[in-house]
Amino acid sequence: MIKSMTGFGKIECALIDRTISIAIRSINSKQLDVIFRLPPTYRDYESDFRAELVKIAQRGKIDVSISYTMNAENVASTINSKVVVAYFNELKLIAEQVGIDACSHPDILQAVLNFPGVFDADSKTENNEEKEAVLNCFREALAKFNLYREQEGEALIADILIHVKTIEDLLLQIEPFEKERISQIKLRIENLFNEFMPSTQIDKNRFEQELIYYLEKLDITEEKVRLKQHCNYFCETVNEENPGRKMGFISQEMGREINTLGSKANDVNIQRLVVQMKDELEKIKEQILNIL
Numbered sequence: 001m002i003k004s005m006t007g008f009g010k011i012e013c014a015l016i017d018r019t020i021s022i023a024i025r026s027i028n029s030k031q032l033d034v035i036f037r038l039p040p041t042y043r044d045y046e047s048d049f050r051a052e053l054v055k056i057a058q059r060g061k062i063d064v065s066i067s068y069t070m071n072a073e074n075v076a077s078t079i080n081s082k083v084v085v086a087y088f089n090e091l092k093l094i095a096e097q098v099g100i101d102a103c104s105h106p107d108i109l110q111a112v113l114n115f116p117g118v119f120d121a122d123s124k125t126e127n128n129e130e131k132e133a134v135l136n137c138f139r140e141a142l143a144k145f146n147l148y149r150e151q152e153g154e155a156l157i158a159d160i161l162i163h164v165k166t167i168e169d170l171l172l173q174i175e176p177f178e179k180e181r182i183s184q185i186k187l188r189i190e191n192l193f194n195e196f197m198p199s200t201q202i203d204k205n206r207f208e209q210e211l212i213y214y215l216e217k218l219d220i221t222e223e224k225v226r227l228k229q230h231c232n233y234f235c236e237t238v239n240e241e242n243p244g245r246k247m248g249f250i251s252q253e254m255g256r257e258i259n260t261l262g263s264k265a266n267d268v269n270i271q272r273l274v275v276q277m278k279d280e281l282e283k284i285k286e287q288i289l290n291i292l
Helices: 040-053 072-078 081-097 106-112 128-196 204-217 221-237 244-264 268-288
Strands: 007-014 018-027 032-037 060-070
Touching (some): 007 128, 018 128, 032 040, 040 128, 128 221, 128 244, 128 268, 244 268
Parallel strands (some): 032 060
Antiparallel strands (some): 007 018, 018 060
16 A cells, blocks of 8 residues: 655553653655654663554654653652752752852752653653553554555545546647648658759659658657556556655656657647646656655
8 A cells, every 4th residue: 555754643642650642753755764752761662662663664754752741649759859859959059150049940940840860750660561551552653653644645646646647648639749740840841852952853762761761760659659658557556565666767767758759749739748748747756755
């Protein structure tokens, strides 16, 4: 299934003594780039979080933010008073050195409460049950994140296939102009010859041979066939697992054929269709950048 590299998943889980909030966000990136924002309590779990994440995320810049709030009845019992006093005394000494009365600034105490290690819950824990509960919360957030990516991927591919179909329709519109183009080119060359050289001096057979050779150079049948094949291949590729890179390569081949059509066109109507094809292809390329 096609997935977008843009994703979001958020969940809150209630444990015995706290409520955990987990948010996972991602944007486009050629490689997998993960940033974890964890409280001290869960820093030892980072490798476990990463192992779960890489199972579903192959590429993208991913930001994982985990925080928690202690339940009201547990906050008082979890404050490490020794750590608070130590922090406050250090700040008090610093305040005296700069001429500030620490006791008259209650916000200093509030700042202390935000320091690491103030709560016993911030200390290192080896509680396997708690660890598994946190990992289960993380897996739930990942499931939401993955579902978001899948839904975004479905919307992206539906939009991309519309643009591919438009290119195929434009390709069909070339045919009537192509037949008229050949006759116009032939007439224009004949008129130029008649203008600069008497018709009696023209070798009709040689002229026809050179004209055929020239028109073969301007023939766009092969380009049309290859472009159609690339469009078909592109549509088949969307059913593969993680086709983003492959779709990018196919779109490049589509671009080459469209450019060649334009260079051989020699017709304003065909050129106009080619410009529209290029516009549709650029939209496809922009969307492919979002696909995993």
